[in-house]
Amino acid sequence: MPEKNIFQKIIDREVPATIVHEDDQCLAFRDIVPQAPVHILVIPKQPIVRIDQAAAGQESLLGHLLMTASKVAQSEGIAESGYRLVINNGPDAGEAVPHLHVHLLGGRPMQWPPG
Ligand code: AMP
Numbered sequence: 001m002p003e004k005n006i007f008q009k010i011i012d013r014e015v016p017a018t019i020v021h022e023d024d025q026c027l028a029f030r031d032i033v034p035q036a037p038v039h040i041l042v043i044p045k046q047p048i049v050r051i052d053q054a055a056a057g058q059e060s061l062l063g064h065l066l067m068t069a070s071k072v073a074q075s076e077g078i079a080e081s082g083y084r085l086v087i088n089n090g091p092d093a094g095e096a097v098p099h100l101h102v103h104l105l106g107g108r109p110m111q112w113p114p115g
Contacts, residue, residue: 007099037107048100078106
């Protein structure tokens with residue numbers, strides 16, 4: 001059996017995380033190396049490696065991740081000031097963990113384009 005990645009271990013409660021939201025489809029928890037005052041990762045419980053490996057039947061799940069990020073932004077108090085949602089897909093984007101995750105970043109002004 002292949003080694004579980006860190007996010008699968010968080011889903012399985014083998015590694016602790018500060019969880020801010022959970023439902024039957026996804027989990028949201030604080031990033032361990034926050035890049036903004038609010039930095040939360042929203043992940044599917046299903047083991048989708050990255051966005052370009054999502055399957056045709058998973059549109060609803062992908063939409064649920066975005067809707068959840070929006071709800072968490074509201075509960076974190078950054079919906080009005082603004083926030084950024086980021087998915088790093090593959091090496092050039094800096095993807096480090098092979099389990100789909102949406103970064104929710106906010107609580108400070110951000111530059112565009114990103115470096
Ligand atoms: P990415 O570069 O898009 O793959 O992002 C992976 C993110 O996971 C990084 O922002 C890491 O800081 C974060 N991360 C790695 N391990 C943990 C962990 N145990 N708990 C919370 N966040 C983590």
